[in-house]
Amino acid sequence: MDNITEGTWESLPVKLNDNILETLREMKFTHMTPVQSACIPLFMRNKDVAAEAVTGSGKTLAFVIPIIEILLKREDKLKKMQVGALVITPTRELALQISEVFEGFLLKFPQFKQILLIGGSNPIEDVEKFKEHGANIVIATPGRLEDMFRRKADGLDLSILVKTLDVLVLDEADRLLDMGFVASLNVILAFLPKQRRTGLFSATQTQELEKLVRAGLRNPVRITVKEKGVAATATQKTPARLCNYYFICRIEEKFNNMVAFLKEHIDEKHLVFFSTCASVEYYGRALETLFKKADIRCIHGKMKNKRNKIFADFRALESGILVCTDVMARGIDIPDVNWVLQYDPPSNASAFVHRCGRTARIGNQGSALVFLLPMEESYVTFLSINQKCPLERMEPIEDVMDILPKVKAMALADRAMYDRGMRAYVSSVQAYAKHECSLIFRVKDLDFSAMAKGFALLRMPKMPELKDKSFPDFVRTDIDTDTIRYKDKAREKLRRKMLAELKERGPAPLVRRNVVRNTSWSKQKQKQDRKRKKSAKRQLGEGSDEEEDEDLKELLNDTRLLKRLKKGKISEEDFNKQMEDVPLSSTQTGSPKATDDA
């Protein structure tokens, strides 16, 4: 393996604890990777480090080992409830993965306990677990950790427990210092003691010094591990063993091409990235039906309880397809991924590098392929200059068949699939409009009707971006889409009830919640996000389809509201107001709900 080049663990200038060396031997890790040999001694000698090294280069051990060493060398031994190390990471999958690595080492250090504080689990249970087992190493995602600091509930004041903190590690640091997390992070940092060692680890962009200072680094040592064979001046961010391709095709041909590609490589292990949760739901189901014999899993940020299991299942597979959003883009270590396919390009260039980094890890070969439209070809030049990430054009894919009629048939057979298609389309248009490189990804140049064809839609959805436009090229289905039934009988019964009630009520000026006039989609979306955050706190049963559960709840709520209106318990004004004040729904009207990833 060409990036495990740095001599044995015994050759480090600082001696590692025998139990650590023993664990490494058991793992059959005989030699270090460059980022490990550079970081471990510095970290152990009290330096703050900011390490930038390509994806899959072994950054996790570069902080796990020094953390244990530092805790072992403490003069005042940590008590059960004293936190000595804190690792913050952007996603719960990554947190789980780091926790597993710690677990492997802590078997030989039973005096240290670790705890995971991540979204998706029950915070009350976390507090109980903390109290019962104690924790010296905390691995957390920012939102949940902030919540725990603020909560101070049930006799657990984290701000006191971290007074003994020796080491803080921000994994995927650039992502953590991004807009989305920075507010939580600032709250957390304010609680931490200043006298500590801080490490920042990422494959991209840790050079933004301003942010590093904000994160509390004192004279950090910058470690940039370059790829072997890459000129010292260049900073290629993807591994050298990665074959990185792009493929140009028309929007209506994209899915057909991807299916043909997957068919050709069906015995291999793939990650397929989409820009939105709704697209994962839709295309994931389509792929499941098209490749009945393959192991297909879907993962996105709006899944709650099921995520960990799906992730663990997929890791154990030898071949299969994981359809996902950018929740899987960073840090995730899935063994032996052969292909990373980017059906939708990511919303920013660093995500591109991280997505590709899910393959070609630690000396393995791997390939990545991004699907681009003809008008997006300049993205290739952009990536090669901006991210030092050169791509090679892929030859035409062979044996491309038109499978879109099959996808349409799925929508006709089940309204849930029809809904998913509409949502996927709407959310994809919105995601496209938000792309960081808006000069290359120009929403105004998108061919909406060709896109709808590519999504195998039965009719054009209603959304502001399409307002006052006509689509002569789009052939709408002859079938009245209101007649498409849900396969799920309970759901269909509810829909019918709702339709009947609406019919009985007549064409009164009812505000259709999902086409709230004069309100921009971004505002509607904000409102929807607020609602979603609230509803995310509600726990849903294991194994249920959470998106659909929400729809069902909405539908029930609608029926209840209508009844109250009919009985005169609420005024028409109140009715309309309450209908507006809920997430966009597609269940009763067939209009789309936008669901892009968190």
Ligand SMILES: Nc1ncnc2c1ncn2[C@@H]1O[C@H](COP(=O)(O)OP(=O)(O)OP(=O)(O)O)[C@@H](O)[C@H]1O
């Ligand atoms: N010294 C080593 N020898 C052999 N394998 C190693 C060594 N260090 C790490 N690995 C393995 O390499 C893989 C990648 O390591 P890791 O997940 O830490 O990479 P990373 O640099 O954090 O990647 P990313 O930037 O994608 O988060 C893991 O499966 C890990 O077990």
